[in-house]
Amino acid sequence: MSRSPAARVTLAASAALVLVAGAPPAAPAAQDARPAVVQSRVIGHSVKDRPIRAWRVGDPDARTRAVALASLHGDEAAPRMILQQIRDGRPVEGIDLWVVPVVNPDGFLADRRHNARGVDLNRNFPREWVRTATSGRRPASEPETRALMRFLDRVDPRFVVSFHQPLYGIDTYGPKKRWFGRRLSEELNLPRKDFACGSGCHGTLTQWFNNRFDGVAVTVEYGADPSWRRMNVVAPRQLLRALGGSR
Numbered sequence: 001m002s003r004s005p006a007a008r009v010t011l012a013a014s015a016a017l018v019l020v021a022g023a024p025p026a027a028p029a030a031q032d033a034r035p036a037v038v039q040s041r042v043i044g045h046s047v048k049d050r051p052i053r054a055w056r057v058g059d060p061d062a063r064t065r066a067v068a069l070a071s072l073h074g075d076e077a078a079p080r081m082i083l084q085q086i087r088d089g090r091p092v093e094g095i096d097l098w099v100v101p102v103v104n105p106d107g108f109l110a111d112r113r114h115n116a117r118g119v120d121l122n123r124n125f126p127r128e129w130v131r132t133a134t135s136g137r138r139p140a141s142e143p144e145t146r147a148l149m150r151f152l153d154r155v156d157p158r159f160v161v162s163f164h165q166p167l168y169g170i171d172t173y174g175p176k177k178r179w180f181g182r183r184l185s186e187e188l189n190l191p192r193k194d195f196a197c198g199s200g201c202h203g204t205l206t207q208w209f210n211n212r213f214d215g216v217a218v219t220v221e222y223g224a225d226p227s228w229r230r231m232n233v234v235a236p237r238q239l240l241r242a243l244g245g246s247r
């Protein structure tokens with residue numbers, strides 16, 4: 001499709017105005033039959049022009065604002081269910097939480113790690129970016145990367161949880177992640193690990209966010225095949241508790 005970048009900026013600006021005008025905090029969005037959802041938003045579009053959707057649950061006036069996202073790698077599909085369950089379940093209290101279950105819709109539908117241009121989105125962020133066969137033509141070259149950057153800039157969350165598979169652990173490398181990483185490890189019942197991305201991390205979402213914002217972003221990896229019950233029943237409750245929320 002041929003929507004121009006300028007048209008997208010205009011759309012994004014309209015979305016921001018809607019956000020400012022806003023619905024009252026406790027009222028569910030009228031177009032959304034999900035009682036937990038207080039707001040929903042298209043944060044951008046994929047290479048193939050598929051919408052990337054975010055849902056806000058909880059209390060917009062809560063002290064802690066957080067973002068939880070999944071399927072940045074399209075073939076790591078299980079943890080998105082945690083976020084869909086939080087979105088589709090009962091109302092959430094005590095936290096202002098945005099969930100983005102599928103950041104990479106083209107990769108997700110193709111069951112492929114990369115986006116439709118063969119780029120690993122978690123190597124495409126403009127922080128210590130390195131040119132490789134799959135890191136993109138330049139930092140933030142991909143529309144999915146830019147959509148997430150704009151969204152996080154606007155929300156400015158205290159916590160970001162980025163779900164992946166299959167390394168089974170929580171990345172606590174670096175002092176900034178230590179406290180929140182330990183908390184996630186205890187609540188989600190996953191071991192703490194130092195992920196080094198093979199030969200060092202370049203252009204990852206957490207590198208970019210942790211360098212740019214006061215908040216802290218942590219990578220959470222489940223195993224290759226977590227149980228349905230863990231994704232749909234146990235982990236949603238655990239994640240809310242780790243972030244200070246409940247339902």
Ligand SMILES: [Zn+2]
Binds near residue numbers: 073076163164165
């Ligand atoms: Zn991954």
